[in-house]
Amino acid sequence: MDRIKLRRAIARTRLAPVAAFPKRLRAVARYDAKVLSTSARWLVQSREHHNYTYDLTPLSRNHLAWLVSVVCDIPVKQVRAYLDEIEADDNLRQHLQQAIAGAERRGLADKQIRYARRIGWYAIVRASRPKHIVETGVDKGLGSVVLAAALLRNAAEGHPGRVTSLDINPEAGYLAKVAPWSEVVDLVIGDSLASIAALDRPVDLFLHDSDHSTVHERREFTAVEPKLAPGAILLTDNVTVTNVLAEHAERTGRKFLAYRETPVNHWYPGDGIGVAW
Template identity: 30%
Template sequence: MTITLHEPRVRSVLDRLFAAAESDDDFEPPWDDLLSVDPQERSDVLAGVYMPISARGGDLLYGLVRSSRPRTVVEFGTSFGISTLYLAAAVADNRAGHVYSTEMSAAKVTAARRNLDEAGLGDVVTVLPGDARQTLADLPGPIGLVLLDGWKEFCLPVLRDLEPRLAPGALVVADDIDQESMAGYLAYVRDPANGYVSVAFPVEDGMEISCRE
């Protein structure tokens, strides 16, 4: 059985992107200033910053998509497409489904599409440019898996927008749960009254995996 995630053309793109993302460690954005500006302006200022998921987090995403076999996968926050590649590889190996990802930075949209095409996975992904609260508004359900990895203050609003279209048993994965700005999101998905069973998974920066009732 061929595992697309291990194919040379996919691994070479991932290796290149992870290597480039290491430069993020040498750059400390002025977060106090950026968090007070319009999200689009913030995205444009950080158009060259990767802010990727970890490789182990990517493997986890691949496994979740392979096992749950969602017909529709939604990603909030494409960036350069690292996490998107893991999702797309799993969808390709399932031989069913499609990934809809959304990104505010026009430069990153172009780069992500190029990276996906280079990896041979562009046909199973649609990258939607713009604000996720608008670009995902008309996306039909049922949605089987959601990855929330965009601006943290919008993770909960995006999830709430998508909830009416979530399939029973849908998985919702949120990255960077160690950040203080994720506290409200975590309180929501960890409250049984909101219809989730939720658990933190110990990969770099932390991921929350929530199963919808």
């Protein structure tokens, strides 16, 4: 009996799991070896301890383009142009590199600028042209600067807007404190729920990226609901962990989509973007 017939014969017996074990072990070992290698390289080369940054795989980037295309109802070619636009923005990249190099917290930030899923935020802002964005959770301010860069491009085309960035940490947002990006960013330090309640103008785009507990995320979407402008877009950075925005979308009669990013050469599996519109 040849090997192929023998394998097929064994596959029909109780010995099948035992016979398949070496092949399964090799597959797992190859995967684990790759993860361990990537992790070891990151531990040596990176400074980040949270809010990891990385590039997206080409496939993941293309899926993100299609998500934005569907949500904003524009051609995917236009979305890809927006993604290329931010990645080719040398002034923004240079500012971020200089701001990180001169920051007191530079020991916890990488010098290389990588936007990950935030290029999707940028494209959504470019496509939807919001007058007022509210972002909860700022950290260094990378997301705030990305949103501001999109708003500045919109303003140059006759569609001005501002972003209100909320964070409880008084040291947050140092990347967003340099002109021209700072000119469209209102950094508010304080509890996000209290800050949302105090908003005095309609919100066209809301992004949850603060405390990622289910309870707090739900409270933020509940708090911002009466503040939303007609046709507002809701985003969450917590979609890979909770179903909060999907439930909120169903409860309020909105559509919902979720995207999970795939990082290039990183041990972290990636976050995502949840969208309700």
